[in-house]
Amino acid sequence: MSTLMINESKSVNFAGSLLAAARAETTKFFGLRTLVGLYASGLLVTIALGWLLLGASAKASGDNGFDTAMPAPLLVFATLQFGQLFFAAAAALHITNEYSSGSICTTLQSVPRRGTTLGAKAVLLAVLGFLAGVGLILVGTIPTALSAEQYGEFGFSDLISASLGAGIYLGLLSLMVLGLGLLCRNSAGAIVSAIALVVGLPQILQIIPIHWVQTLIQYLPTNAATLMATGASEPYGPEVALLVLIAWSVALLGAGWISLRLRDA
Amino acid sequence: MITLEALTKDFGSTRAVNELSVDITAGKVTGFLGPNGAGKSTTMRMILGLDSPTAGKSLVNGVPYAKLRYPLHTVGAHISGTAGHPGHTPRTFLKALAQSNRIPVRRAEQALAEVGLQSVATKRIGGFSLGMRQRLGIAAALLGDPQILILDEPMNGLDAEAILWIRQLMRTRADAGGTIFVSSHLMSEVQQVADHLILIGRGELITEAPTQELIQEFTQQLITVRTPRASALAGLLLQQGAKVNNAGEGHLEVIGMPLERIGALAFAGGIELHELSIIHGSLENAYKQLTHDTVDYSAELTGGVKTK
Numbered sequence: 344m345s346t347l348m349i350n351e352s353k354s355v356n357f358a359g360s361l362l363a364a365a366r367a368e369t370t371k372f373f374g375l376r377t378l379v380g381l382y383a384s385g386l387l388v389t390i391a392l393g394w395l396l397l398g399a400s401a402k403a404s405g406d407n408g409f410d411t412a413m414p415a416p417l418l419v420f421a422t423l424q425f426g427q428l429f430f431a432a433a434a435a436l437h438i439t440n441e442y443s444s445g446s447i448c449t450t451l452q453s454v455p456r457r458g459t460t461l462g463a464k465a466v467l468l469a470v471l472g473f474l475a476g477v478g479l480i481l482v483g484t485i486p487t488a489l490s491a492e493q494y495g496e497f498g499f500s501d502l503i504s505a506s507l508g509a510g511i512y513l514g515l516l517s518l519m520v521l522g523l524g525l526l527c528r529n530s531a532g533a534i535v536s537a538i539a540l541v542v543g544l545p546q547i548l549q550i551i552p553i554h555w556v557q558t559l560i561q562y563l564p565t566n567a568a569t570l571m572a573t574g575a576s577e578p579y580g581p582e583v584a585l586l587v588l589i590a591w592s593v594a595l596l597g598a599g600w601i602s603l604r605l606r607d608a
Numbered sequence: 609m610i611t612l613e614a615l616t617k618d619f620g621s622t623r624a625v626n627e628l629s630v631d632i633t634a635g636k637v638t639g640f641l642g643p644n645g646a647g648k649s650t651t652m653r654m655i656l657g658l659d660s661p662t663a664g665k666s667l668v669n670g671v672p673y674a675k676l677r678y679p680l681h682t683v684g685a686h687i688s689g690t691a692g693h694p695g696h697t698p699r700t701f702l703k704a705l706a707q708s709n710r711i712p713v714r715r716a717e718q719a720l721a722e723v724g725l726q727s728v729a730t731k732r733i734g735g736f737s738l739g740m741r742q743r744l745g746i747a748a749a750l751l752g753d754p755q756i757l758i759l760d761e762p763m764n765g766l767d768a769e770a771i772l773w774i775r776q777l778m779r780t781r782a783d784a785g786g787t788i789f790v791s792s793h794l795m796s797e798v799q800q801v802a803d804h805l806i807l808i809g810r811g812e813l814i815t816e817a818p819t820q821e822l823i824q825e826f827t828q829q830l831i832t833v834r835t836p837r838a839s840a841l842a843g844l845l846l847q848q849g850a851k852v853n854n855a856g857e858g859h860l861e862v863i864g865m866p867l868e869r870i871g872a873l874a875f876a877g878g879i880e881l882h883e884l885s886i887i888h889g890s891l892e893n894a895y896k897q898l899t900h901d902t903v904d905y906s907a908e909l910t911g912g913v914k915t916k
Contacts, residue, residue, distance in 0.1 A: 407697055452656050459677075
C-alpha cells in the first residue's frame with residue numbers, strides 16, 4: 344500500500360491538474376451516447392438545413408427575381424439558429440447529468456478544487472463548441488453553395504469570418520449553458536433556460552414596443568453572434584459583438600461558479 | 609488519519625451533526641455507527657468536501673480535503689449511490705477517475721479485477737444491481753491505492769460472500785497501516801471487523817471506544833425473560849426503574865436490574881416465568897441500548913413497553 348501522500352507543493356501546478364481534469368471530462372463526455380448523439384445531430388441538422396432549406400430557397404427566391412443573394416457560409420450560419428439547440432443541450436446535460444445521477448460526488452471527490460472542476464468542464468465544452476462551429480461552416484458551405492448556386496457565391500473572407508464566428512459563438516454559448524446548468528442542477532431547467540436565452544427571449548421581447556427593450560434585443564447572444572459572423576457594422580461591429588458574447592459567458596459562468604463553490608454538492 | 613474538530617452541520621433549522629470531535633487513526637478499522645438519520649453520511653460528505661460544515665472542520669492527514677490536488681492517492685471513498693453515470697461503462701468511469709488524478713489508466717483494469725467486475729467492464733452501469741454498483745464504488749475507492757478508505761454503508765446490497773470479501777479487504781488494508789472508516793446502521797455488519805467504534809445519534813457523539821471495551825462495558829447486565837404475562841411483568845419492572853425492551857411474543861429484555869430482583873418481583877406478583885437468564889451480550893444489544901433514546905422514529909407501544 345502506498346503511504347506516499349501527494350504533497351500540496353507549489354510545484355504541482357494548477358495547469359497540470361486542469362489538464363488532467365479536462366482529460367477526464369473528455370472521457371466522460373465521449374463515454375455518453377446522449378452527448379455524442381446530440382453533437383452528431385447538431386452537425387447533421389445544420390448542414391442538411393443549409394443545403395435543403397436555405398440554399399434551395401435562396402436559389403428559388405433568386406430565380407424569381409428577389410435579391411436574396413447571401414454568401415453560402417452565412418446561409419449555413421443562419422441554420423445555426425436551430426442547430427445551436429443541440430450543442431446547447433449537450434453542454435447542459437454534461438453537467439446536469441452528473442447532478443441527476445449523483446456522480447457529481449465522484450467528480451468533486453476526485454477534483455475537489457471547485458475552480459479546477461469548473462475550469463476542466465469549461466475548457467472541454469468551449470473547445471468542442473468551437474470545433475463544431477468551425478467544422479460545420481466549413482463542411483456545410485459546400486452543399487449549401489451547391490444548392491444556392493450563383494445566389495450563394497462567397498469569398499474566402501466570408502468563409503473565414505462565418506466559420507470563426509460560428510466557432511466562437513458555439514464555444515461561448517457552451518460556457519453560458521454550463522453556467523445555467525450549474526445554477527439549475529437539473530436537465531429540464533437548464534435546457535429550458537438555455538432555449539429561453541437563445542430563442543425565447545428574442546421572440547418575446549420583439550413584441551414589446553419599448554425602445555430600450557428593442558435595444559436590449561440587439562445585445563442578446565444570438566444577435567451578437569450574427570453580427571460577429573456577418574461582419575456587420577450596424578448597430579455595432581464584430582469586435583463589440585465579441586465583447587458582448589464574452590460578457591454573457593463571464594456573467595453566466597461566473598454565477599455558476601459561485602453556485603458550485605457555495606452550495607453543497 | 610482523519611480529524612474532526614467540533615464538526616457541525618445545520619440544514620435549515622435542523623442540526624444534522626453537532627460538534628463532532630473525534631480522531632480516526634491509522635492501522636485500524638473504525639466503525640461509524642448510528643441509526644438512520646444520525647448524521648453519518650453528512651459527516652462523511654463533509655470529510656470529503658462535498659458539503660461544507662456550518663462550523664468546525666475536518667482534516668485528512670492534517671489538510672482540508674478540498675485543498676488536495678490529487679486526492680485519490682490519499683483518500684479513497686465510496687458514498688452509496690454515487691458510483692458513476694448510468695450511461696457510462698465501468699471502464700469509462702474508472703478511466704476518467706484515473707485520468708483526473710494522474711493515475712496510470714491500467715489501474716482501472718486492475719481495480720475492476722480486484723472487485724470482480726472485469727466481465728461487465730463494457731456494460732453500462734445503469735443495468736447493474738445494487739451489489740454491482742457497490743463493488744464498482746469500491747473499485748473507484750481503491751483506484752489510487754490510498755492510505756485512507758472512507759466507505760459509507762458499503763455492505764448494503766451485498767450478498768454474504770461479498771460481505772466477507774469486503775471485511776477481509778478492510779482487515780488487510782488496516783493491518784498494512786491503512787485508515788479505514790466505515791459506516792453502518794447495523795452493528796452486526798461491523799462488529800466483527802471494526803477495532804474501534806464511534807457511535808452517534810441525532811448528530812451527536814454517544815461514545816467511542818475500542819470494540820472489545822464496548823462489549824465488556826455495555827453487555828453484562830442484559831437479562832432475557834420469557835413469560836406468558838409479558839406486559840404485566842414489564843409494567844412491574846418499569847415501576848421499579850428497570851429498562852424493558854419487548855423482544856417478541858412473551859419475551860422481554862431487561863436492563864438495569866439484577867437477575868435475582870427480577871425473579872423476586874415476578875414471584876411476588878404471581879407471574880409465571882418460563883425463562884430468566886443473563887444473555888452473554890452481543891454488541892448488537894449494547895448498540896440498541898445506547899442508541900435507543902436517540903432514534904428519531906422509534907415506534908412506541910402503549911403500556912410503556914418500548915419496541916425495538
